[in-house]
Amino acid sequence: MVNLELLITALVTALACSLPGTYLVLRKTSLMSDAITHSVLPGIVIGYVLSGSVLGMGPWLGAMVFAMIAVVLVEGLTKTGRIKHDASIGLVFPFLFALGVILATLFAENIHLDTDAILLGELAYIPLDRISLGWWSFPKSLVQMSSVLIVNLSLAALFFKELEITTFDPTYATASRIPARIFHYGLMLVMSLTAVAAFDAVGSVLMVAYVVAPSATAMLLVHQLKPLFFLSFIIATVATFLGYLIAILTDTNIAASIAVMLGIIFFIALVLSPRWGILSLVLRKKSENFNFDLGMLLVHLSHHLGSQTESIECHCDHLAEHMGWPETHAQKVIIEAKKRNYINVEAKFLILNDQGKEAAKKIMLGLWDL
Amino acid sequence: MFEELFSLWSNPTFQNILFSTTILGAGTGALGCFIFLRKESLLGDTMSHSALPGVVLAFLLTLQRDMLWLALGAFVFSLAGALIINYVIRRTRVDQDAAQAIILSSFFALGVQLLSWVQNNVTANKAGLTHYLFGQAGALTHSDLILIIVVMSLIGVVLILFWNRWVLISFDSLFGKSIGIKTWLWESLLMGIVVLSIVIGISVVGVVLMSALLVAPSAASRQWVQTPKGMILLAAVFGGISGFLGTTISLAQPQIPTGPSIVVTLSFFSLLSLLLSPQRGILARWMLERTFQNSFAQQRMLRNMGRLGELHHDLFVKHKKTTLLTMDDQTQGPHQALEALRLRGLVTRTKENFYALTQKGVDTLKQGNKNGQP
Numbered sequence: 001m002v003n004l005e006l007l008i009t010a011l012v013t014a015l016a017c018s019l020p021g022t023y024l025v026l027r028k029t030s031l032m033s034d035a036i037t038h039s040v041l042p043g044i045v046i047g048y049v050l051s052g053s054v055l056g057m058g059p060w061l062g063a064m065v066f067a068m069i070a071v072v073l074v075e076g077l078t079k080t081g082r083i084k085h086d087a088s089i090g091l092v093f094p095f096l097f098a099l100g101v102i103l104a105t106l107f108a109e110n111i112h113l114d115t116d117a118i119l120l121g122e123l124a125y126i127p128l129d130r131i132s133l134g135w136w137s138f139p140k141s142l143v144q145m146s147s148v149l150i151v152n153l154s155l156a157a158l159f160f161k162e163l164e165i166t167t168f169d170p171t172y173a174t175a176s177r178i179p180a181r182i183f184h185y186g187l188m189l190v191m192s193l194t195a196v197a198a199f200d201a202v203g204s205v206l207m208v209a210y211v212v213a214p215s216a217t218a219m220l221l222v223h224q225l226k227p228l229f230f231l232s233f234i235i236a237t238v239a240t241f242l243g244y245l246i247a248i249l250t251d252t253n254i255a256a257s258i259a260v261m262l263g264i265i266f267f268i269a270l271v272l273s274p275r276w277g278i279l280s281l282v283l284r285k286k287s288e289n290f291n292f293d294l295g296m297l298l299v300h301l302s303h304h305l306g307s308q309t310e311s312i313e314c315h316c317d318h319l320a321e322h323m324g325w326p327e328t329h330a331q332k333v334i335i336e337a338k339k340r341n342y343i344n345v346e347a348k349f350l351i352l353n354d355q356g357k358e359a360a361k362k363i364m365l366g367l368w369d370l
Numbered sequence: 371m372f373e374e375l376f377s378l379w380s381n382p383t384f385q386n387i388l389f390s391t392t393i394l395g396a397g398t399g400a401l402g403c404f405i406f407l408r409k410e411s412l413l414g415d416t417m418s419h420s421a422l423p424g425v426v427l428a429f430l431l432t433l434q435r436d437m438l439w440l441a442l443g444a445f446v447f448s449l450a451g452a453l454i455i456n457y458v459i460r461r462t463r464v465d466q467d468a469a470q471a472i473i474l475s476s477f478f479a480l481g482v483q484l485l486s487w488v489q490n491n492v493t494a495n496k497a498g499l500t501h502y503l504f505g506q507a508g509a510l511t512h513s514d515l516i517l518i519i520v521v522m523s524l525i526g527v528v529l530i531l532f533w534n535r536w537v538l539i540s541f542d543s544l545f546g547k548s549i550g551i552k553t554w555l556w557e558s559l560l561m562g563i564v565v566l567s568i569v570i571g572i573s574v575v576g577v578v579l580m581s582a583l584l585v586a587p588s589a590a591s592r593q594w595v596q597t598p599k600g601m602i603l604l605a606a607v608f609g610g611i612s613g614f615l616g617t618t619i620s621l622a623q624p625q626i627p628t629g630p631s632i633v634v635t636l637s638f639f640s641l642l643s644l645l646l647s648p649q650r651g652i653l654a655r656w657m658l659e660r661t662f663q664n665s666f667a668q669q670r671m672l673r674n675m676g677r678l679g680e681l682h683h684d685l686f687v688k689h690k691k692t693t694l695l696t697m698d699d700q701t702q703g704p705h706q707a708l709e710a711l712r713l714r715g716l717v718t719r720t721k722e723n724f725y726a727l728t729q730k731g732v733d734t735l736k737q738g739n740k741n742g743q744p
Contacts, residue, residue: 030467031412034474038578080652082644083589087411091589094582095637098630101504105625119503119578120482205419205578206482209475216468253486256479263476276463 005127007244009142010258013198014210014236016149019156020191021211022232025219026167031086032071033211035093036188037195037204039070041100041118044199049107060196067192070096071185097204121203123255129200141200148197152190156229159183164225202255213262214239220273239265293333295363296323298342301352302360316348375618384621387507390515391613391632394574397522398567399587399609400529400602404560406588407540407598412470413452413561415581418568419474420451422481422577425502426488433492437514437573440502444569451477452561478577505576507617507628514573521570525563529602536560537598575629582633583609590640593647612636667707669738670698672716675727676735685732691723 024030043066044059051058070092077088104118126141133143156163162183166173170180191211198207214232222228243258250257271278300323304313312318320330334350337343342356352360378384405413421444428443429435451473458469501509529536535556538546546553564584571580591604616632645652674697679685691708698704708725711717716731727735 025468028465028467030465030471034415034471077644080644080655082593082650082652084409084411086409087406087585087589090411090415090581090585091637091640094579094586094633095641098579098582098633098637101630102626102634105627205475205478207475208471209479212468212471213476216464216472220463247483250483250487251490252483256482256486259476259479260483263472263479266472266476270458270462270464278462281461 003127005139005142006123006254007240009126009139009145009201010123010244010254011237011240012142012145012149013201014214014240014258014262015233016145016152016194017198017207017210018214018232018236019149019152019229020187020194022215022218022229023163023167023187024191025212025215030212030216031089032074032188033191033195034208035070035074035089036067036191037199037207037211038093038097038100040064040067040192040195040199041097041204042066042103043100044196045100045103045107049103060193063196063199064189064192066096067188067195068185071188117203119203119205120253121199121201121206121255123201123253126201141197144197145201148194152194155186155190163187202259206255206259209259209262210236213259213266217262217266217269220269220276235262235265290333290336293323293325293329294336294340294342295359297333297337297350298352298356298360299363301343301350302357305352305357311349314350316345316350319350374622378618378621386512386515387510387621387628388614388617390510390518391507391574391617391628392610393518393522393613394571394609395583395587395613395632395636396606396610397525398571398583399591400606401525401564401567402584402586402609403588403591403598403602403605404536404540405564405584406592408543411585411589412581413455414564414568414584416455416470416474417448417452417565418572418577418580420477421445421448421569421572422478422502423447423484424481425572426481426484430484430488430492437517440573441569444572445565447477448565448568449562452565481577501576502572503576503578504627505572505574505579505629507574507620510574518570521566525567528559528563532556540598575632579629579633582636586633586636586640587612590636590643593643593650608636608639612639664703664706664710667698667703668711671704671707671711672727672731672735672738674698675717675725675731676739679727685735686726686728688720688724688726691725694725 021030021033024033040063043062043064045062047058047060047062050062073092074085074088077083077091078085083091101118126139129140130137131140131143132138162173162178165176165178166180166183173180173183194211195204195207198210202210214236215228217235218228218231222231239261240258243261244254246252246261247254247257269277274280297319301314304310307313313322316334319325319334320327323330325333334343334345337350337356338345342353342359344351344353379388402411402414405411424443424445424447425440426443427447428439431443432439455466455469455473458464458473459466464472535546535551538551539553539556539560543553543557546556568580568584571583575583587605587609588601590608591601595601595604612635613632616635617628619635620626620628620631643651646654648654671694674694675689676685678689678693678697679687694708695704698707708717711731712719712725716728716734717725718728720726
């Protein structure tokens with residue numbers, strides 16, 4: 001059942017897409033990938049129609065031209081200050097995409113793109129469209145994607161330092177004579193190159209998941225550039241295998257299944273990531289709140305220490321009322337305070353010991369580390 | 371030509387479609403202004419994409435293609451998508467762009483996967499489900515039209531009733547909070563209304579192009595008017611006209627799908643507005659800049675000629691053109707400045723490539739030196 005060619009094509013596509021994706025995510029312009037993958041469509045159609053051949057360079061050139069048009073339009077519109085960045089993306093790419101769809105339907109006889117394939121790709125048909133290299137014949141898409149992957153990898157390796165600097169500190173980059181703008185447009189050009197190559201396989205919307213999800217997921221787990229690349233490759237690989245498996249088992253669209261899997265992995269990381277995850281966020285918040293309440297108790301006790309109302313204020317049973325806590329919560333805080341040896345309990349009276357007094361003083365000076 | 375158009379417009383089936391798209395365009399256009407002003411333009415894109423699994427699931431549960439049920443499914447999922455994004459960008463390290471991109475594409479992928487499962491495994495009448503990708507205005511029935519009218523007028527009533535609240539949260543939500551208005555409630559309500567309009571719209575223009583119906587009219591109308599009321603009215607007009615024109619084009623030329631046709635018409639209006647609007651337009655701005663630059667260049671030229679003349683102890687002395695050009699350190703059009711001054715009669719050309727100040731020019735120069743500018 002497992003079609004190895006299909007699996008490898010999917011894997012190569014995911015890897016090739018995730019490379020420029022990492023820089024897009026780091027530069028906080030992930031949605032430019034959405035704009036580019038949609039905007040290449042009219043270029044591809046015009047390229048097909050003009051060059052007449054599927055194998056020719058026409059679609060590639062057309063796609064890159066239109067991707068650049070989209071990038072320049074979006075940035076140009078933003079720069080005029082008339083509309084914001086998000087609105088200019090939202091204005092430009094639906095326009096170009098709609099134009100592409102209209103062209104595709106008008107020239108439907110000349111090209112083999114039907115409108116559903118534009119959105120979804122046709123990964124299942126990839127092995128049918130073949131070219132031969134030497135003695136072997138490969139799916140055309142696999143050859144395309146592998147070449148793009150190699151180009152992306154070598155560009156990333158060659159300009160690793162420049163890309164790193166222009167991504168994290170464009171001002172410093174300009175100061176050290178690294179042309180940040182050229183690298184910006186270069187990145188967009190590489191993104192559009194990848195988009196054309198992956199278009200047949202995964203279509204324009206699903207591609208966004210392939211581009212953004214692996215590195216956005218990896219960013220939740222690691223904090224350095226090289227491990228980020230490594231991890232996003234691993235995530236892309238795992239998602240491809242799992243997605244493929246599920247698609248085969250449930251008899252569903254493979255490209256979509258992989259994209260869903262990328263989304264699921266993202267959510268798992270989002271919940272479980274040790275440093276940035278929702279779960280650790282909630283737990284940290286909870287322990288912070290508890291520690292805060294503990295501090296409140298100590299301050300409360302020290303405030304009433306030796307006062308006339310001490311017998312009421314520092315009684316175990318009245319605590320819930322004074323602090324506005326539920327009974328059970330008050331119990332927990334008292335137990336924790338006892339455990340940390342801040343208070344002594346004598347006949348239901350809470351008495352601060354020396355360590356507790358010290359701690360209360362620290363809290364009021366703002367020195368206590370919650 | 372007009373007879374053809376007239377017969378097109380008088381066809382009852384076509385009228386159905388035309389009314390639907392016009393009303394839809396006007397309604398979403400007006401509503402889009404709020405998300406445009408709140409700088410959440412791409413939220414519409416995310417919400418419309420994430421509606422797809424809801425549509426397919428609703429079909430799976432009911433096994434029929436009833437617009438009301440499909441819309442309900444879509445509503446649940448796009449709202450879920452929007453809420454997740456809101457939570458993720460507020461609470462975690464993921465930035466807005468990445469969160470939107472991931473939710474958009476993975477929800478959409480889920481929809482596609484479910485869709486492919488339905489196509490392979492369900493035998494009930496599933497024709498037309500894929501039309502939610504690009505929409506199918508041609509299939510709009512009279513009951514769809516009524517649904518669109520009901521929903522849009524409902525939205526209109528809510529917009530008018532709580533007008534102040536909507537304007538407040540569009541411009542300064544924080545201020546609203548500070549004077550004790552429950553902004554989160556109104557923001558969620560606005561989001562709910564937007565989702566409602568999206569859900570209705572995707573059956574007409576499809577999930578991919580739906581966002582343009584929200585963004586483009588407001589981007590266009592913002593260029594012409596300065597008040598929220600005017601902006602919303604004009605956006606509704608833009609949306610309605612584009613809906614009508616786009617549909618007409620696609621009805622006249624049946625290969626052209628309706629959704630993309632409407633979107634291209636809309637984008638055309640927006641780009642035109644951005645370019646040509648008299649106050650904020652890119653062209654007007656550019657011309658204003660040119661005018662300033664020209665007048666500065668003329669001032670510089672006049673002053674340079676005066677300074678040279680003083681050196682010669684004769685203000686009316688003839689200057690070589692090349693000398694004048696090299697004296698101007700700015701590259702910004704000394705040629706044109708010289709010509710403009712000649713046309714204004716401040717400078718004469720005595721012979722080929724020689725220029726001198728006229729009496730009027732010297733007067734202007736002296737006047738200018740007195741006032742600080744010529």
